Amino acid sequence: MGIFDELKAKCENCTACSLYKTRTNCVFGTGNENADVLFVGEAPGEKEDLSGIPFVGAAGKLLDKFLYAVDIDRERVYIANILKCRPPKNRDPLPEEEEACLPFLREQVKIMQPKIIICLGRISAMKLIKPDFKITKEHGQWFKKGNYLMTAVYHPAALLRDPRKKEDMLIDMQNIKAKLDELSINN
Numbered sequence: 001m002g003i004f005d006e007l008k009a010k011c012e013n014c015t016a017c018s019l020y021k022t023r024t025n026c027v028f029g030t031g032n033e034n035a036d037v038l039f040v041g042e043a044p045g046e047k048e049d050l051s052g053i054p055f056v057g058a059a060g061k062l063l064d065k066f067l068y069a070v071d072i073d074r075e076r077v078y079i080a081n082i083l084k085c086r087p088p089k090n091r092d093p094l095p096e097e098e099e100a101c102l103p104f105l106r107e108q109v110k111i112m113q114p115k116i117i118i119c120l121g122r123i124s125a126m127k128l129i130k131p132d133f134k135i136t137k138e139h140g141q142w143f144k145k146g147n148y149l150m151t152a153v154y155h156p157a158a159l160l161r162d163p164r165k166k167e168d169m170l171i172d173m174q175n176i177k178a179k180l181d182e183l184s185i186n187n
């Protein structure tokens with residue numbers, strides 16, 4: 001078993017917070033384990049919990065459209081979440097759930113060594129970029145943290161609630177694609 005599969009197996013048996021009691025599946029992540037580009041969302045929703053795959057519900061379908069629009073291949077990037085288990089009724093993650101779950105994401109990053117990390121939404125950006133991240137003001141900006149170049153875009157679920165944000169999302173995604181081209185990251 002590879003190191004990524006070992007971590008996944010550990011995640012599937014995790015009982016570090018109470019969300020294990022209500023999960024159908026642990027949603028570890030999907031895509032290319034050697035990717036240079038890592039997308040990080042918030043937490044699995046219902047469809048993700050049922051399938052074990054991140055971003056397969058309505059928000060995921062919209063994310064796919066934006067990836068397609070800027071010619072980023074979903075199969076060549078990696079997609080994960082801050083939380084690997086679904087919070088009941090999709091409520092925001094609790095701080096203790098984030099702390100319990102973050103070691104998995106940290107290990108994923110350590111193994112993958114992506115060049116670029118893209119936070120999907122405010123919760124992920126506040127956890128990974130800075131605690132006072134303001135998504136409406138700071139989406140699309142680049143932050144250098146250690147070895148990683150990081151940015152955040154609107155969460156696709158926020159675009160479903162407020163379609164006027166889609167224009168900004170397309171610009172951010174186009175800029176991300178331009179950055180990948182500039183760095184010769186092949187997606």
Ligand code: URA
Pocket residue numbers: 041042043044045048053054055056057059060081157
């Ligand atoms: N929203 C997220 O943040 N992650 C998913 O996997 C699905 C919806």
